[in-house]
Amino acid sequence: MPEDKKKVNLFTSKKSTWCPMCPNFHILAGVKKFVEDEINSGKKKEDFAMVAGIGCHAKIFDYLDLQGLNTLHGRVPPVCMGLKIGNPNINVLGFSGDGDAYAEGMEHTIHAARYNSNWKYVIHNNQVFSLTIGQPTPTTEVGFKEKTTPLGVKMQPINPIKLMLSAGASFVARVFADVKQIDWVLKEAIKHRGFAFIEVLQPCIIFHEHAMKYKERLYSLEESGHDKTSMEQAMKKADEFDYNNANKIPIGVFYQVERPIFEDGFPQLKNLKNGLKGIKR
Amino acid sequence: MKRYNILFGGKAGQGPNLITNLIGGALIKRGYYVFYARDYQSLIRGGHNFNVLTFSNEPVYSNDSKLDVIICMDEETEKIHQKDLKKDGFILKGSSDNMYYAGRIFKMLGMDLKELENALKELKNFENNMQAAKKGYEEEKNTLCETISSKKKLYFGSGTENIAIGAIDSGLDFYCAYPMTPSTPLLGELAGRQIEENFIVLELDSEISVIGAAIGTAITGAKAMVGTSGGGYDLMTEFVSMAGMAEIPLVIYLAQRPGPSTGLPTYTAQGDLNLARHSGHGEFIRTVFAPGDINECQELASQAFYFSQKYKIPSIVLNDKHLAESFYTSTEVPKLIHSEKTTFLRKYNSYEHGEDGIVTEDSEVVNQNVKKRFAKQEEIKKDAKKFTRYKILGDKDSSNMIVSWGSTKGAILDAMKDFEVQFLQIIYMDPFPEEIEEIIDGKNLILIENNATGQLGSLIREKTGVLISERNKILRYDGRPFLADELRGEIKRRLR
Incomplete structure (x- = not known):
């Protein structure tokens, strides 16, 4: 029913300052597509809120016309949870980079998995600090050399998928920075009642361009018959690509399980129409 | 009227607080003014904890160093405190049961066993407690004083309880904290009332998460508050700065304990006035208020x-362990003000931003933003004048003037009674009442603070140019509160 489709404008007037051809454009387009479709199937723009950290990824806050907060580096998860407490009825999308989620804000990412508050966390993982021009992050591969690391990175990268599985995340997924994949994974995540961890491989074309070759190594978990209800299988799949090796890279939902969400623990949050603001005393 | 001091000492876990509350409550019912402070160590069982309860016919707000009764629930108590016993004082010992001593004290105060029985009925283990209390009551032969009975209506409560009352009355929606003494009692107090009063109380994994979540709720329109002490507040300050930039309302309960660093976790200090005033990077405005009694805690x-x-600014309530955890008697009725909710969900930004909440680096917009944010400071200064920003107490004609802030108020009020001296209590630290310059001009100023550097003295110097001489600074920085009788001597030596 195309005539019923509301005209939704989700872009702001802000001119983009991402580098031309940056994969972040794909993420932006994918998120926009997802929100537009949600609005066209009955939700309102005001039913969504977004939170971004600091880094290249966070510019998405300026380009998407959604309410929310462009918060501090690493501090996306607690703000997202605050939004859900303040108004459990809004759909909250958090955006972070790998510096945000795995370096400065690692503790928040782990606790977010544990709390299982009903919001969705999108990590733009480009395996490098780009906005500060090319320093290694916790997911940078061994041997990476740039201006601040002339001797090459010595530390092993962490594997965020394994980290989230062991932290108890109820939804763990990885996709590549591609419009269709982003739109698809967000649609899966919004159906999930609870915290959703979504890592997006988003190669930086300036400081980590070799990761563009990941595209040739991707394969779909869904099509390979992966059982996303099995923690054992999820761990095995998570182990295949360790952000360092040249193995095939599984994408899709690694793991999904239903468990009580954070908001369920508070009787005060039941039946709120307009969030805490609406409480009558 | 004489002041009586009773010390309840024992190991952590022996229930010194229960018995102190019991005796305090009974005395309040009879129309006595009661004050008690808690001295406890950073441990769960064992060690040496004690409470000192001071009561009188006239208002009391502090303890004295000399004791009328020492209740020894363990042997350690007698060893440590017997040097402080008055010549005609009593040492009560021979049992480790707190209720046994409750019975003895009731008898010593000439109160009826029936009164104790009624109070015990409201507690657990009535049978056992009553048996021990009866034994103590029957064994006691001495009298401390014959208590009177008056119809005065007195209210008994702690600083913590009264911060909670003030916050709830203001329409608190969300309180978030990470455990840290001495702010933790507020977390417990509010958690226990969240269902009946319909707000949310949450403990999170770090002070950073705490203030992040509070700001998340605040931008949805909720009235949010966080609580912590110095070290935890250090972690929060990046977000305090962000609240300044993004113009998000947030109330911060900062309960001081001695630092630097971990310091003395369970003791008291006024070392974080500078921290409260200057915390957070960059330039932004805030308010900082320091209550000196339980009434002011509410207000x-x-x-x-x-x-x-x-x-739409961060507002700090600067308390300390002594006021937060001591129990005071009050006769006044606090004046509370209604606050309208002003915030709704839109785009907020930690960067400099335009009215649409989107990042900007435009010099003209930045200039306008900074001016707009600081324009609020003048409005706040004007608005603040409708509140009590400082108090002048005592003999208003005296050329001697004590200057202080926060919980030292109690001991000062008790210590200054015998002298012709006035007392200037500063309550608003930011915005600072600069007009006090005229009030303090030409006075013999005596500065009293629970810190090592005289931070209020420096603030007065900054705002008024008036310098308080080193010899007129009475500073205590061992984590203990001032005691009225000791402070009396310190003040006397500095009068002119």
């Missing part, structure tokens, strides 16, 4: 919500 919690909501 300033209420005013913190008022200013934070109206001007």
Whole structure:
């Protein structure tokens, strides 16, 4: 029913300052597509809120016309949870980079998995600090050399998928920075009642361009018959690509399980129409 | 009228608080003014904890160093405190049961066993408690004083309880904290009332998460408050700065304990006035209020919500362990102010931003933003004049003037009674009442603070140019509160 489709404008007037051809454009387009479709199937723009950290990824806050907060580096998860407490009825999308989620804000990412508050966390993982021009992050591969690391990175990268599985995340997924994949994974995540961890491989074309070759190594978990209800299988799949090796890279939902969400623990949050603001005393 | 001091000492876990509350409550019912402070160590069982309860026919707000009765629930108590016993004082020992001593004290105060029985009925283990209390009551032969009975209506409560009352009255929606003494009692107090009063209380994994979540709720329109002490507040300050930039209302309960670093976790200090005033990077405005009694705890919690909501700024209530955890008698009725909610969900930004909440680096917009944010400071200064920003107590004609702030108020009020001296209590630390310059001009100023550097003295110097001489600074920085009788001597030596 195309005539019923509301005209939704989700872009702001802000001119983009991402580098031309940056994969972040794909993420932006994918998120926009997802929100537009949600609005066209009955939700309102005001039913969504977004939170971004600091880094290249966070510019998405300026380009998407959604309410929310462009918060501090690493501090996306607690703000997202605050939004859900303040108004459990809004759909909250958090955006972070790998510096945000795995370096400065690692503790928040782990606790977010544990709390299982009903919001969705999108990590733009480009395996490098780009906005500060090319320093290694916790997911940078061994041997990476740039201006601040002339001797090459010595530390092993962490594997965020394994980290989230062991932290108890109820939804763990990885996709590549591609419009269709982003739109698809967000649609899966919004159906999930609870915290959703979504890592997006988003190669930086300036400081980590070799990761563009990941595209040739991707394969779909869904099509390979992966059982996303099995923690054992999820761990095995998570182990295949360790952000360092040249193995095939599984994408899709690694793991999904239903468990009580954070908001369920508070009787005060039941039946709120307009969030805490609406409480009558 | 004479002041009586009773010390309840024992190991952590022996229930010194229960018995102190019991005796305090009974005395309040009879129309006595009661004050008690808690001295406890950073451990769960064992060690040496004690409470000192001071009561009188006239208002009391502090303890003295000399004791009329020492209750020894363990042997350690007698060893440590017997040097402080008055010549005609009593040492009560021979049992480790707190209720046994409750019975003895009731007898010593000439109160009826029936009164104790009624009070015990409201507690657990009535049978056992009553048996021990009866034994103590029957064994005791001495009299401390014959208590009177008056119809005075007195209220008994702690600083913590009154911060909670002020916050709830202001329409608190969300309180978030990470455990840290001495702010933790507020977390417990509010957690216990969240269902009946319909707000949310949450403990999170770090002070950073705490303030992040509070700001998340605040931008949905909720009235949010966080609580912590110095070290935890250090972690929060990046977000305090962000609240300044993004113009988000937030109330911060900062309960001081001695630092630097981990310091003395369970003791008291006024070392974080500078921290509260200057915390957070960059330049932004805030309010900082310091209550000196339980009444002001209610009023300033209420005013913190008022200013934070109206001007969309962080507002700090600066308390300390002594006021937070001591119990005071009050006859006054606090004046609380209603605060309107001002915030709704839109785009907020930690970067400099335009009115649409989107990042900007435009020099003209930045200039306008900074001016707009600081324009609020003048409005706040004007608005603040409708509240009590400082108090002048005592003999208003005296050329001697004590200057202080926060919980030292109690001991000062008790210590100054015998002298012709006035007392200037500063309550608003930011915005600072600069007009006090005229009041302090030409006076013999005596500065009293629970810190090592005289931070209020420096603030007065900064705002008024008036310098308080080193010899007129009475500073205590061992984590203990001032005691009225000792402070009396210190003040006397400095009078002119």
